[in-house]
C-alpha cells in the first residue's frame with residue numbers, strides 16, 4: 001500500500017462551510033498544518049475561530065489533552081487566496097456543488113501547487129472524471145468523500161476517476177486510515193457507493209406510502225423495530241432534509257439516463273414545493289414544532305392466540321419466530337410440506353401464515369384458493385425483533401386475521417398490519433438494497449466487502465446489504481424482486497445479473 005501523507009505535509013481545505021470546517025478539524029487533529037480558504041470574505045477566519053472553540057470543548061470533555069487541543073488549534077490558519085495554498089501536498093475542496101465552479105477552482109490550484117500535490121474533491125454527486133477532464137495532470141485528481149459531520153462519521157469514500165493515477169487513490173486511502181477514518185475505494189459513478197446503494201431505503205418507503213401501505217410513523221416503527229435500522233426512512237428523510245434527499249435522488253436518476261430504479265417521488269417533490277423540508281424547517285413528514293406530539297405507530301389491539309400451530313415443511317428463516325411461539329407456550333407441531341404452500345407455512349388453525357415472497361397475500365389466495373392467508377414481513381432477527389408487520393389477503397376473514405395476530409402477539413411481537421402491498425416493508429426494502437448493492441458490485445464500483453462496510457459506516461445499516469441478501473438467500477431475494485416487478489409493472493424491479501447468477505448457482509438456501 002502507498003504510504004499516507006506525512007504528518008509534516010500541509011493540507012489545504014477550500015470551502016469553510018459545514019464539510020470544509022469538519023475536514024480541517026480532522027486533518028489538524030491528525031497533526032497536519034491546515035490552510036483554510038473560502039471565497040466569502042471572513043468565512044475562513046470565522047471557521048478557524050470556531051475550530052479553536054471546538055478543540056477547547058474537546059479538551060474540557062477530556063477527549064483531547066489541553067496541550068493537544070492548543071497545538072491542533074495553532075495548526076489551522078485562514079488564507080486569503082486559493083494561491084496561498086501553494087505549499088500544500090493535499091488539497092481537499094469542499095466548495096459549492098457545481099461542476100463548473102469546482103473545475104475553475106481546480107485549474108487555479110493546479111498552477112499553484114507542486115507537481116506531486118494531490119487535488120481531492122469532497123463532491124457527493126459530481127463525476128470525478130468530469131472534474132479532472134482538461135487539466136494538465138488529471139491523474140492527481142480523486143474524490144475524498146467525507147460524511148456529515150466529518151469529525152464524527154468514520155467513512156471516507158476514496159473515488160477514482162477514469163484518469164486518476166493508482167498511486168493517488170492509494171495515498172488517499174492510507175491517509176484516511178492514518179486520520180482514524182474507515183476508507184473504501186469506489187469508482188466515479190453516480191452516487192458512488194453510499195448515495196447510490198441507499199436509494200432504495202428512501203425510494204421503497206416513498207412507494208409504500210404512495211401505495212398507502214400505512215402511515216409514516218408505522219412504516220418507520222416497522223423498519224426500526226423489525227428491520228433493525230437505527231432510524232426509519234421517513235424520520236431519516238426529515239433529518240437529512242427533503243430538498244437535499246430529493247436533489248440526490250434526482251442527480252442519480254439524471255446521471256443514469258432516467259433509470260426507473262431511481263425515479264424520484266412526487267410525494268417528496270410536493271414536500272419540497274411546500275417548503276416542508278423536515279426538521280430544519282419545522283415540518284416534513286412529521287411536525288417538528290416544539291411541543292408537537294409524535295404520532296404513534298398503528299399497532300393491532302390484543303387478540304387471542306391459538307393453543308397450537310403447525311409448521312408445514314421447513315420453517316426456513318421463520319424458525320426463530322416459531323421458537324418464540326413455542327417458548328410462549330403454544331404447541332408447535334411439525335407437518336409435511338403442504339402442496340399449496342411449498343415454501344413452508346404456519347397453520348394457526350384458521351389462518352395460514354407465510355413469509356412474504358414479494359407477492360401480495362391476495363395474489364397468494366388467487367394461486368392457492370386459500371382465503372385466509374396472512375403474510376409476515378422480514379425481520380433482521382426474528383429472535384429479538386419487537387415488532388412485525390403483517391398483511392392479510394382481501395379474502396381473509398376477521399377471525400383468521402385475529403388468530404394470526406394473536407399468535408404473533410403471544411410470541412412477543414407488537415403487530416402492525418399493513419395494507420396488502422407486495423413485499424411488505426422490510427422484505428421489500430432489504431431485497432432492493434441487496435439488489436442495488438449486487439449491481440454496484442457487478443459493475444465493479446467497489447468490492448462487495450467495501451460496499452457492506454460503506455453502508456454500515458456511512459449510513460449505520462445494521463448489516464451490509466450484500467451479506468444481508470446472502471443471509472436471506474439470493475434465490476429468495478430474486479423471487480421477491482421478480483414478484484414486485486409483476487405486481488408494479490415497471491423497470492424499477494429488475495433483478496441484478498449478479499444476484500440472478502447467485503440464485504441459479506444455488507448459493508442461496510432452498511426457499
Ligand code: NAI
Nearest residue numbers: 015016017018019020038039040094095096097123124148
Ligand atoms: P456549505 O454551503 O456549508 O459550504 C460551502 C462553502 O464553500 C461556503 O462557505 C462558500 O462560501 C464556499 N465557496 C463557494 N464557492 C467557493 C469558491 N469558488 N471558492 C472558495 N470557497 C467557495 O456546503 P457543504 O455542505 O460544506 O458542502 C460542500 C461540499 O461538500 C459540496 O461539494 C457537497 O456536495 C459536499 N458534501 C456535503 C455533505 C453534507 O452533508 N453537507 C456531505 C458530503 C459532501
